[in-house]
Amino acid sequence: MNSNRKTIIAGNWKMNKTPKEAEALLGEVLPKAAGASCEVVVCVPYVDLPIACGKTAGSKVSVGAQNLHFKASGAYTGEISAAMLQEIGVSYVVIGHSERREYFAETDATVSLKIGAALAAGLTPILCVGESLEQREQNIMPEHIRTQIKIDLSGVSAADMGRVVVAYEPIWAIGTGKTATSEQAQEVCKLIRDTLAELFGAETAETVSILYGGSMNAKNAAELLAQPDIDGGLIGGASLKADDFGQIIAAAQ
Ligand code: PEP
Numbered sequence: 001m002n003s004n005r006k007t008i009i010a011g012n013w014k015m016n017k018t019p020k021e022a023e024a025l026l027g028e029v030l031p032k033a034a035g036a037s038c039e040v041v042v043c044v045p046y047v048d049l050p051i052a053c054g055k056t057a058g059s060k061v062s063v064g065a066q067n068l069h070f071k072a073s074g075a076y077t078g079e080i081s082a083a084m085l086q087e088i089g090v091s092y093v094v095i096g097h098s099e100r101r102e103y104f105a106e107t108d109a110t111v112s113l114k115i116g117a118a119l120a121a122g123l124t125p126i127l128c129v130g131e132s133l134e135q136r137e138q139n140i141m142p143e144h145i146r147t148q149i150k151i152d153l154s155g156v157s158a159a160d161m162g163r164v165v166v167a168y169e170p171i172w173a174i175g176t177g178k179t180a181t182s183e184q185a186q187e188v189c190k191l192i193r194d195t196l197a198e199l200f201g202a203e204t205a206e207t208v209s210i211l212y213g214g215s216m217n218a219k220n221a222a223e224l225l226a227q228p229d230i231d232g233g234l235i236g237g238a239s240l241k242a243d244d245f246g247q248i249i250a251a252a253q
Helices: 019-033 046-056 082-087 098-103 108-120 133-137 141-152 182-200 202-207 221-225 242-251
Strands: 008-012 039-043 061-065 092-095 124-129 165-168 210-213 232-235
Touching: 008 092, 008 210, 008 242, 019 039, 019 046, 019 061, 019 242, 039 092, 046 061, 082 108, 092 108, 108 124, 108 141, 124 141, 133 141, 141 182, 165 182, 182 202, 182 210, 182 221, 221 232, 221 242, 232 242
Parallel strands: 008 039, 008 232, 039 061, 061 092, 092 124, 124 165, 165 210, 210 232
Antiparallel strands: none
């Protein structure tokens, strides 16, 4: 963490919690976030967004969606636009999560369009990048991460880059219980910052919050968050347990 950048602890609930269950979980999470000096975000399923926005109003917790469509409106059955999210009080949106890339054929080209749509609507995109185990073992991780960053952020100006959050999420660490070591996570978060410096200038790169995601939990959070280029966490499984999420928030103080 670095005091010049915003520290963000974001929960990604994935496809978990009905609206009633979401209300109950938020009731437990809100007191744990009340004294937080970091930014706390809950990225919830679409149908939970209204209840989450209502319940968190006036609190320290911001609400995020887990996806959007890049078009403003039209014949895209089943999709949700950035303006729809913005109008109900959503402020963040996860874009390019590896599960969307893997199961829903999301590409760097569509991720890039979605980043543009989020920024145009005043939402803060949380761009997810990360390598597979195979790519790591073949030593092509750095090239893969740099390519993702370059294409996904190709339409973003240096001025707008200050409104983008990047999450490094090694695919092999997501939902597997296998966390990257703090050295591995720091190495790639630094690589991401160096790539941002090349693209947008060192001054801008220094302002971007870069999160680590991949089996972050109450036990390993403090060590990961102590790394100089890790400015927070994107947390899946552990964000569904209020106590664990609360401990990760506390580790970010
Ligand atoms: C995620 O979904 O972004 C994630 C990091 O999941 P988990 O914490 O469960 O590995």
